Amino acid sequence: LKTHMRTHTGEKPHKCSQCDYRCSRQNNLKTHMRTHTGEKPHKCSQCDYRCSRQYDLKTHMRTHTGEKPYQCTLCDYRFKQRLHLYLHMRTHTGERPYRCTQCDYRCNQKGHLKMHMKTHSGEKSYKCTQCDYRFKQLGSLKRHMRTHTGEKPYQCTLCDYRCGVNSHLKLHMRTHTEEKPYRCIQCDYRSSRQEVLKLHMKTHTRKDKP
Numbered sequence: 001l002k003t004h005m006r007t008h009t010g011e012k013p014h015k016c017s018q019c020d021y022r023c024s025r026q027n028n029l030k031t032h033m034r035t036h037t038g039e040k041p042h043k044c045s046q047c048d049y050r051c052s053r054q055y056d057l058k059t060h061m062r063t064h065t066g067e068k069p070y071q072c073t074l075c076d077y078r079f080k081q082r083l084h085l086y087l088h089m090r091t092h093t094g095e096r097p098y099r100c101t102q103c104d105y106r107c108n109q110k111g112h113l114k115m116h117m118k119t120h121s122g123e124k125s126y127k128c129t130q131c132d133y134r135f136k137q138l139g140s141l142k143r144h145m146r147t148h149t150g151e152k153p154y155q156c157t158l159c160d161y162r163c164g165v166n167s168h169l170k171l172h173m174r175t176h177t178e179e180k181p182y183r184c185i186q187c188d189y190r191s192s193r194q195e196v197l198k199l200h201m202k203t204h205t206r207k208d209k210p
Helices: 002-009 026-037 054-065 082-093 110-121 138-149 166-177 194-208
Strands: none
Touching: none
């Protein structure tokens, strides 16, 4: 009860000795300290992933199981994390709270704005340790590193296909489901891949030329 009351009072008696972080629970401070020590006691049983929080491991396991418990109430999208659903809802509401200070760009995620700002600065702060590639995003570097390690954490549940990028698995699954979400606006042609639809659209522009 004493700990619960802090959610009302805002009291945060537990303070980190290495930074300004404060919290109301001793266990939260213990987990936070791992950001300083680098300790990652929670390990995935199916790949080399390790993390400092049990919740993060539970979320990570969904990359193997394919579980997406959070579903949008306005469309068919499903998500592995509640936060991703919250951010997705902005695509329906049109909310774009983050704005660039150098141009008219607006977006619905803070990370997208941070990435956009690098188009102004040209900054590529994430460098591969095995080659000269540099990236604007940490996620891009992580995906690139799999070209060196050969790691393929994403596996099809219907065949032996494995890949290193989640979006590649999503595209592959359409070979099983025969889903074709990309539709031509000038004829009945449908495709499972956006780039294939773009190629198809050129058959119409060629016909329109004299």
